Amino acid sequence: MYDESTTSLRVAIVTGAARGIGAAIARRLASDGAAVALLDLDADGCEKVAAEIRGSGGRAWAGSVDVTDSGRVEAAVEAVVTELGPPTVLVNNAGITRDNLLFKMTEDEWDAVMDVHLKGAFLMSRTVQRHMTAQGYGRIVNISSISALGNRGQANYASAKAGIQAFTKTLALELGKFGVTVNSVAPGFVVTEMTAATAERLGLTFEDYQNKAAEQAAVRRVGRPEDIAHAVAFLAAEDSSYISGQVLYVAGGPVN
Ligand code: NAP
DSSP: OOOGGGTTSOEEEEESTTSHHHHHHHHHHHHTTOEEEEEESOHHHHHHHHHHHHHTTOEEEEEEOOTTOHHHHHHHHHHHHHHTOSOSEEEEOOOOOOOBOGGGOOHHHHHHHHIIIIIHHHHHHHHHHHHHHHHTOEEEEEEOOGGGGOOTTBHHHHHHHHHHHHHHHHHHHHHGGGTEEEEEEEEOSBOSHHHHHHHHHHTOOHHHHHHHHHHHSTTSSOBOHHHHHHHHHHHHSGGGTTOOSOEEEESSSOOO
């Protein structure tokens, strides 16, 4: 339970933290000294990662949330405040894909992606900013994607990820005077279950899909969740107080 004597401790919330990039971000922020709340639809997955963090001497708590549901978002953030203290870092990472070419894309596929990425980031940020502005300090990092620049078969996802960038810049303008910075990390290809599922949909082995992605990257390799966690940790650090409203592409090369 939260103890007043730990108020100087940074408390980070990571959504979509049960696996993939979110789990790597949670591990990294914990190793950088934050008490980390791992939230996801999959609370058991979060608990596994949290237990691993605690096993290596870090502080972590796992909870469940559906970021599209305002009631569950409020309850989850309240639980974090009770368990770890008021949040100072929020990483909006939860995400889904529902890829389809425009002429086949259903309204449900469009809505589901908009809801998780955009409404999810909105609900989480609106709830958490209260605690940050009250403390006069905060770091929000939103996970966008290179798909924000346009990607065939992802009209929904690309629009949501571009929206995340506009959301980031707007929050940076609104929250800066309260000591809260807001930035975005836009990953390129990262090896996770999300990209494994895309390979399957495209009829490729995951290995072939990764090889193709590596060939296209300037650094000739694919990204790992830890590469994204490193960029998030940089933007979430106290010393990054003069960086706000930025989009950092982490894609193994320039993007256009
Ligand atoms: P992932 O392995 O599929 O993990 C995403 C996590 O988000 C899952 O644990 C998922 O839970 C959770 N989630 C989905 N909907 C949720 C909701 N409504 N509320 C709470 N949690 C929810 O994906 P990833 O590759 O790590 O991606 C993480 C983020 O990076 C996403 O925003 C993604 O768009 C972005 N990104 C990824 C790549 C890449 O190459 N992998 C590239 C650019 C950007 P369930 O499994 O229970 O659904």
